[in-house]
Amino acid sequence: MSDTHAKSVAFVRETTIPQSAPPMAASGPVLWMRTNLFATWSNTLLTIAALYVLYLVLTATMPWMLNGVWNTESLRACREVLDGTSGACFSVLTERWNQLLFGFTYPSELYWRPGLAFALLFVAAAPVLFFDLPRKLLFFTAIYPFLAYWLIWGGSVLYPLLALAGVVVGYLVYSKLVARNFAAGFFGGIAAAVAFIWIGGLLIPETASDNAMLEAVPSRDLGGFMLNMMLGVTCVSLSVPIGIALALGRQSDLPIVKMICVVFIEFIRGVPLITLLFVASVMLAYFFPPESTVDLFLRVVIMITMFSSAYIAEVIRGGLAALPKGQYEAGDSLGLDYPQKMRLIVLPQALKISIPGIVNIAVGLFKDTTLVSVISLFDIIGMIRGPILASTDWAGVYWELFMFAGALFFIVCYGISQYSQWLERRLATDHR
Amino acid sequence: MKKTVFLGALTVAGLAAGAAAAGTLDDVKARGKLNCGVTTGLVGFAAPDANGVWEGFDVGVCRAVAAAVLGDATAVEFVPTTGKTRFTALASGEIDMLARNTTWTFSRDTDLKFDFVGVNYYDGQGFMVPKALGVTSAKDLNGATVCIQTGTTTELNLADFFRKNNMEYEPVPIETNAEGQQQYLAGACDTYTTDASGLASTRAAFENPTEHVILPEIISKEPLGPLVRHGDNEWGDIARWTLNALIAAEELGITSANVAELGAAAGGSPEVNRILGTEGNLGEMIGLDAQWAMRAIAAGGNYGELFEKNIGEKTPIGLARGLNAQWTDGGILYTPPFR
Numbered sequence: 204m205s206d207t208h209a210k211s212v213a214f215v216r217e218t219t220i221p222q223s224a225p226p227m228a229a230s231g232p233v234l235w236m237r238t239n240l241f242a243t244w245s246n247t248l249l250t251i252a253a254l255y256v257l258y259l260v261l262t263a264t265m266p267w268m269l270n271g272v273w274n275t276e277s278l279r280a281c282r283e284v285l286d287g288t289s290g291a292c293f294s295v296l297t298e299r300w301n302q303l304l305f306g307f308t309y310p311s312e313l314y315w316r317p318g319l320a321f322a323l324l325f326v327a328a329a330p331v332l333f334f335d336l337p338r339k340l341l342f343f344t345a346i347y348p349f350l351a352y353w354l355i356w357g358g359s360v361l362y363p364l365l366a367l368a369g370v371v372v373g374y375l376v377y378s379k380l381v382a383r384n385f386a387a388g389f390f391g392g393i394a395a396a397v398a399f400i401w402i403g404g405l406l407i408p409e410t411a412s413d414n415a416m417l418e419a420v421p422s423r424d425l426g427g428f429m430l431n432m433m434l435g436v437t438c439v440s441l442s443v444p445i446g447i448a449l450a451l452g453r454q455s456d457l458p459i460v461k462m463i464c465v466v467f468i469e470f471i472r473g474v475p476l477i478t479l480l481f482v483a484s485v486m487l488a489y490f491f492p493p494e495s496t497v498d499l500f501l502r503v504v505i506m507i508t509m510f511s512s513a514y515i516a517e518v519i520r521g522g523l524a525a526l527p528k529g530q531y532e533a534g535d536s537l538g539l540d541y542p543q544k545m546r547l548i549v550l551p552q553a554l555k556i557s558i559p560g561i562v563n564i565a566v567g568l569f570k571d572t573t574l575v576s577v578i579s580l581f582d583i584i585g586m587i588r589g590p591i592l593a594s595t596d597w598a599g600v601y602w603e604l605f606m607f608a609g610a611l612f613f614i615v616c617y618g619i620s621q622y623s624q625w626l627e628r629r630l631a632t633d634h635r
Numbered sequence: 636m637k638k639t640v641f642l643g644a645l646t647v648a649g650l651a652a653g654a655a656a657a658g659t660l661d662d663v664k665a666r667g668k669l670n671c672g673v674t675t676g677l678v679g680f681a682a683p684d685a686n687g688v689w690e691g692f693d694v695g696v697c698r699a700v701a702a703a704v705l706g707d708a709t710a711v712e713f714v715p716t717t718g719k720t721r722f723t724a725l726a727s728g729e730i731d732m733l734a735r736n737t738t739w740t741f742s743r744d745t746d747l748k749f750d751f752v753g754v755n756y757y758d759g760q761g762f763m764v765p766k767a768l769g770v771t772s773a774k775d776l777n778g779a780t781v782c783i784q785t786g787t788t789t790e791l792n793l794a795d796f797f798r799k800n801n802m803e804y805e806p807v808p809i810e811t812n813a814e815g816q817q818q819y820l821a822g823a824c825d826t827y828t829t830d831a832s833g834l835a836s837t838r839a840a841f842e843n844p845t846e847h848v849i850l851p852e853i854i855s856k857e858p859l860g861p862l863v864r865h866g867d868n869e870w871g872d873i874a875r876w877t878l879n880a881l882i883a884a885e886e887l888g889i890t891s892a893n894v895a896e897l898g899a900a901a902g903g904s905p906e907v908n909r910i911l912g913t914e915g916n917l918g919e920m921i922g923l924d925a926q927w928a929m930r931a932i933a934a935g936g937n938y939g940e941l942f943e944k945n946i947g948e949k950t951p952i953g954l955a956r957g958l959n960a961q962w963t964d965g966g967i968l969y970t971p972p973f974r
Binding site: 277297481484489578579588589590591596598599 | 674675676677678679681682683684685715718719720721723724727796813816837839840841842885918933950951952
């Protein structure tokens, strides 16, 4: 049989050709470039134009960056070192880094305290941000605000301990009363905590801070990027719960609660933040006797928190409105009361929808904290525009300082946005 | 005008609040610290150094008052104020005195209810031009483009000056000093105008300061001085005569180096003796002890020493004494006698 066609075909391949690599032009970087950069004529032109612009930018900036001077005492000394060549005077950063990060009056031997508080912030925030972590870590999150306050401001340990004890008392009262009625538990808990802290405050002697383990640092000595971080973290973490309460209040059936929330939100949203800051720093001073003003930091925190909570309330209201009515009705038909329905069914879904909006507000708020430089608080921008640019040594340095500030803000804001994207992917339950 | 009325109303409210308190001198003594308002930073006049210690010409006045009142030149809480917050901070009692290169004007003295206690720097508006332009007098600036900060008195002064001299100019409006510096260096304008001290400190920050000159004409009066609240004259006297003591000390040759020696025992000059408290009872009259002026001078030196150390010709800012020289040297510093 096999001989039948032996002469009819010249050649018969009896084995398959071994696999060979695809041609150069159809794989790897070449393919990628052909499809992405040089697919069509116009595409090619745009690529070349973009590369040329990139080249221009880099040739203009890279020599300046790479030729940077890192270790001179003043701008004049730096320019002597550069000797007419183009170069950055990064030495302003190495000489004044501590002022940029901590402000100019925070005692330099105490820098470890805000540094430690910053490091612990990650530990405290981790269980809140990444809910796969063991829930026991939340215990540390609960004590973190008091610990951070003690580390940064110093003074007697009694004050943060008292505040912590007050919160514990409030929680105990809440858990006792909540079984009967949520509102009774909620307001009873707050009242108990306030009363406890007020009575306890009377018992702590005035001189408690004099020989404290950590030296007390007054608020006006805080500054630099530390101040931006503190304002950002405090105000965001305070304004999310307040914003939720306001959003729920705005949808409430109780007319007075609803009216208060609407007026608050609309008023705050209608006023620029800088106006509120001026009120905090200038106007409030008139309403207190000269010696008993409320701490400026606290005033600013209150104003920024009010501002951002009004915005967050509107974002969350959008989330609440986006939920189908059936979800609310499902809660009702299960026989849940209002707090249970909100806590177990409505809010988890509404908040998930609101994440991008909340993160948007948080990022904007964090950058808005630089506005406090206008009311002569020395945050990082205040430090640059005030003391550093006004010093005889460094008057005239702009790019290096503002680039540094921009880099710090970019790192934080980019981190926040990456986290929120991770969170959205993690919570995506609808595409399974 | 509306703004002035508003500020005035605020001030009255602040005064009403402050009036209930005791005298400022007692407050300062009880507190053990002088709250002194300064700028958030102005080269040579007030800025914290790398260690966070405030220094500068205005700072020197604060330290002298603290030394006179409290005996400690470091017992000062420096409260940085911006141009917007400075007056309310003083009116509300947050600060005891303001030493923040503030121009003494009629409305600030009367309508805003403050008392200027003297002048520690006579400033005025000047012009800076590149040397290459070949201009030696402001009168040669006909047809020039001028970088000018909008909304300031300098803008009005400039218009007046050019109209008076029948000259034309083209304004290039800018917002801040930093912007002015960049525009001027980029060649957007032929000349940059602002207060002469500001021009000097701006020029000091240039890469090649020697390529620019500040023209000799000064076209406005800007007397800068410390101020206190209206209505507490005892405190105002202390601030005024501390400043006067610094100026008189230079005239009489009392320096930080020899003040201890001169103050140890009565010497040949009666006025020196009266200032340093070895003769007479001037300290008692002002409500302080006999050595008040001695401590004020020892704190940072006399007026001339403060000037040389912070803004004088040996510093990068390099301001000449000019009007700010003693009357005996052709300037207009002239203190009333200590008697």
